[in-house]
Amino acid sequence: MKELIPMPLSNGLGDEVRLTQSSYRNAVSETVRDLQDKGTDRDMADAWGVSASTVENARNRKHDLAGLSMLKLGERFGPEAMDTILSLIGARAVRRDAVTVDVARIPCDVAKTLPLLIELLADGKCCAADVRTLEEAGAIDCLIRTADMLRDARDRMRLQVA
Structure with a gap:
């Protein structure tokens, strides 16, 4: 079974983010206010596909x-509209088609990473130095893509x- 390792919560700026109901509601409110701009709750509800009370409650x-x-x-305004919440x-959210991979290159790219992976991880450990070496070689991004x-x-x- 795969071991799950919790990720530290961060906003990417080095500041720790405390995930709470309040921080979630604030992020949703900010998102709705930014998207709503100057329109009414009814205008926003029609564009969003929800009720006006949902808009008001979120805001x-x-x-x-x-x-x-x-x-x-995300469907109505694009995945990037959810970035404040995420x-x-x-x-952050990106469209699925925003990330492109040259499928024909995958076997060669992965094959290039294998010797380094074998060398660094054959001892059964994955230390910070191993991760740095893999990152510098582009191996991690290759495997993630x-x-x-x-x-x-x-x-x-x-x-x-389905």
Whole structure:
């Protein structure tokens, strides 16, 4: 079984972010206010595909935003509209097609990383020096791009089957 290692919460600027109901509601409120601009709650609700009360509650930090409403936010305004909210976990959203991989190069790129992976990890340890060496060689990004592309292809396949 894969060991899960918790990631430290950070906003990417070196400041620790405390993930709380209040910080979540503040991020949702900021997002809704930025997207709403000067329109009414009804205008925003029509554009978003939710009720005017959902808009008001989100803007005024009255209730948590339901998962479906969150997904509709990304669907209607683009995934980047969720960046303020996702920044609470040190992440940002990008469109799936924004990351492109030359599929024909994958076997060669992965093959180039294997000798270094074998050399550094054969002792059964992964120390900071190993990670630095792999990062400098571009091996980590190569493997991440490959894994992301394969995960996306798998997810698209699963959605077609369902």
